[in-house]
Amino acid sequence: MESNPNDYHISFFKPTTDSARRNRNMVIQFVVIWAVAIFGFQILLKVIEKPTPEPAWDIYHSVWGEIAAGSTDATLLKQASQSALSVLGKVAIDPVHRRALDNMISWAAFNIADSEQKTILDDKLRSFENVAVATDDPTAVDYVTAKKELIPVLQEIYGLSPSDIRGRIAAVEINSSMMQSFSDENRMVFREAMDLYLIHNRSVLTDIRFLGFPFHYFYTAVFLLILFVGLCWLYCVRTDMFNKKYGVAD
């Protein structure tokens, strides 16, 4: 604000009174804190992140070369299947990827199982599939019973413990029509899916835990909001003080 009444002019960056100058400085302080806290932190996350594979990817990666070369060794297939089931357990999977992963675990089960296991698997899987086709209710007694009989068979074939959720996932993903072969096309999609779903942008900020949260998540979802309320509160308190001091009318 200028003192000459004939040339009234307001400019945030060129204050002409003491109170306007202090207000400008305060606004700049707040905006800088606000911007650095929000965008500065995200930029830091971006700068220090590194593509980090899950343990399931490491296992898959260590065995896939031999499987791709034609090996049907049961141990290798078990490990690759476990990794594939780690992807199938994720909530959002592209249907094309899911189909390739289903093909892989079905084909692997057929190759892992010995003749006795094959007979049991064939029996339990077909029973379950027959019930599944007939109902759309996953809580139906027949459906649940057939699934419960299939799960231990699959846990044994894939080498999964009873507490491992992947055994339960396998029961609804395995498909008897996909057991005989693992097509070249599905192999390609399978590899693409494993890289896509099992490698993540991680850093020390994502790996540290704070109040149970991954630190970066706490910072963005909880702390920033506290900061916003705090900044608003502080701004009001300081503005009230300034206005009182400089006799600014509200």
Place this chain on the structure above:
Amino acid sequence: MQAATGATQLEGSFKIGPAIILITILILFILVGIFFRAKDTTDFYAAGRGISRVGSGMAIASNWMSAASFLGMAALMYGSGYHGLAYVVGWTGGYVLLLILMAGQIRKYGKYTAADFIGDRYYSKGLRAVGAIIAILISISYCVGQFGGIGLMFKWVMGINYGVAVIIGGAVVLTYTLISGMLGVTKNMQIQYIIIIVSFLVPLFILTFKFDYFWLLPQIGYGSVVSDVVSGLPVNEAKELINSLGHDFAIVPSPEYAMPWDPPTGQTFFQWIAIAFSLMIGTAGLPHVIQRFYVVPKARDARWSVVWGLFFICILYWSAPAYAAFGKILSAHPEVGTLAKDAIVVYTAQLGDIHPLIVGFLAAGGVSAAFSTVSGLLVAGSSAFAHDLYVRVINPEASPRRQLLYARLATILMAVIVTLIALKNFALIAQLVAVAFSLAGCTIFPLFLLGIWWSGSNKQGAIAGLITGGLVSVIAITYFIAGKSGVQLPAHEFISYWLEAWYFAWIGAPLSIIVNIVVSKLTRPTPLEIRKFLIEQVHS
């Protein structure tokens, strides 16, 4: 295989308990609306300027916490993980800008609507009319997502078709907005805030308690749920924690849920930043938000009402990610099937086997959230039409009675347009709402920012800036609609990525500001009386 999925079980048919709760709440809204109904135009537009700071803060929060906050944010986090937090930050961080750059000054300027301010500050009837039209477009765009949310919740409660649900819900919200105007709306908003926040928090306390997390403060307790999603949670055979479909409360390691801009989400770092920025500046440019500062008696009250409003808003925003995290584990089993993301809050409560009446109350809270926002938007839009277009531009001699009639006709027309668009179900609720934010960020925000803080910004600069921001908006929205209609425009992929409909303000707003400044510098200065008014009234 997956012949059996839980999604249809969760949807179900007509739910009597939730329906009674919903109907009771709607009747309550209408009764409050009738009790506090608008008696004249001042009441209708600005609630008589008799609302307390805390009350106004609650109204700000209720007005703000729409279906996008209640349903949409959890939906985005459920589907896109950390990317969804850009919306949480964007829809709260903007209040800091709004407060320190505008709230007090807007109240001191002493107008009724955003278009009023634009018309006066830039001494142009034409700009007032354009401002009013933009305010109406923003209100319509914002309302579409809300009507979508109302439709989803009515569909869930009543087991009816989405389209019918949208029409019924739209008719009810229209009825009570017409009866009450903003005075009733403001009173209703305070009641709505209580309903919204209680209905949102109760299931969270139950979920955290039931699944063995720190339940005394679920907003912190869910941190361990996020970490469990990231690290994986094995089947707990000792406690037998299961969802309502009988699946174990367990999940394979899913770091994609919390890791920033993770590849499977298809979202990038740029998009995170662009969305957060666009939503924040959009917040400071939304007519129905700005308009709330006219209903407090003094500039100081306007400032403090922002603090209260933001605090009340944050209570919900601290809580929403918890639904997404629980939803992730509870729906982890492939048998749950594909759930409608926008209803994930309700599905999570259902999968958590929470009592159906409490889930019904939650759904009613979702409807309240949408209702409170829609009513504010309809008032803002109808005010823009009746006050800024009709009275100020077309018929300055119109009687208050006639003004009110036109405001009500405009409300009906807007509701009909919104219903028709909402039936198309273009995108997720939060994304649809974000379009309104970018539109506001590109058009109204620059006019307010420069209008308040730089007296050098003149009519010509405002027109040029508005054309620039408007052009960016038109390009972005045209490409969005073309994409949804299956039409490929030139450089479709490039434009759709850099000017996506939910974040085009990241570039539109700065461009509009720059053009406004350059053109203002090159043309005749702002008239003395405007500059004088700014100094003596707004910055005194």
